[in-house]
Amino acid sequence: MTNKRQVRVAMIGTGFMARAHSNAYKRLGDFFPELQHRPILKVVCSRREEKARSFAEQWGYESHATDWRKIINRSDIDAVDICAPNDTHAEIAIAAAAAGKMILCEKPLARTVAEAQPMVDAVEKAGVKNTVWYNYRRVPAVTLAKQVIDSGKLGRIFHYRANFLQDWTINPDLPQGGEALWRLDNQTAGSGVTGDLLAHCIDTAMWLNGGIKDVSAVTETFIKERMHQETGKVQQVGIDDACIFHCHFDNGSLGLFEATRYARGQKALYSLEINGEHASIRWDLHDQNRLGFFDHSDDSLVRGWRSVHVSDSDQPYIDRWWIPGVCIGYEHTFVHHAADFFRSLETNEPCSPTFREAQETQKVCEAVLNSAASRQWQDTGVNWV
């Protein structure tokens, strides 16, 4: 430990993602021992003192705070990890960049393109390391899909299809807003399933298949009014409960995307399928260690979908974990992302997706929402390189 360079982390938030990221930082040194930098869990911040204190105790942070503004400039903080709701990302990131801190920000980058742009400008002006936690890129099977596509095995791509299905907001009595339910409040979240779920699908899609050129979308809000937890009043629901869009990719392929929180029985089913001239790929989060692969050049007598169990040591990230054949899980995607971020401090390469790349996903999300509102095709303005 003594010869490692410390990266002292300020964690903002104590919820789901704060736990996932804290777990990643804690395991990093054990599973990626070659990294020259080590995270130090310096301070965790949540608005409620009791929550911040107990999180610090449970996860091993040296201290806790209730106002991020009071810790952002501290000289004993090197990196700020933003795990608070979407409406906080811009203000925290811009202040952290001005203070010269590295920033790891949860997705979506912000609520809108306009809100995200000064974040991109701020990190680039300050020259600080930055990344956005679109963690599904770092599921080993999805990383393997990228390698297979880049090797040219699929040939020309015709179709890209993705779904992200949940069912947790069907109950009309569920309130909107406040602790745990901020995702239902458009003011805080910026959108519904588009920014929350489709943003993941869009990030993975552009990473695997290139830029999305234009979109045509439909959204629906099934429950029009819900009680707001903070005001106690019944208020109009502003988020999209479901969204379906189709699109053209820059490479000429067609995309079809769907996300909803009204698919009874589905808890977090993210699935994707890519159809190329020579081969196809499919993957889903419920069976995340498997990659479906169909190769038309196989002998026709045995041709069919293969289910590749991505658990062998020559497959992405797997050599860091257990013996070949045994599985890893959701939490490992965050360890992989943290490892790639820490490695980028040594290589001086960007850790993808950067704020600038995440802004491209933001542009697609916004074009989707604009298309649904206007009932017109929308150009995304994406510049994917």
Ligand SMILES: NC(=O)c1ccc[n+]([C@@H]2O[C@H](COP(=O)([O-])OP(=O)(O)OC[C@H]3O[C@@H](n4cnc5c(N)ncnc54)[C@H](O)[C@@H]3O)[C@@H](O)[C@H]2O)c1
């Ligand atoms: N990468 C992923 O797969 C993934 C999954 C879930 C959430 N997210 C993103 O992570 C972020 C957090 O989501 P979550 O599920 O962890 O939410 P959560 O509701 O579980 O936790 C949010 C936390 O932020 C804290 N908070 C709110 N306002 C704050 C403020 N002003 N200062 C400090 N703390 C504040 C809350 O007290 C809470 O601890 C969101 O942007 C969300 O979109 C990403």
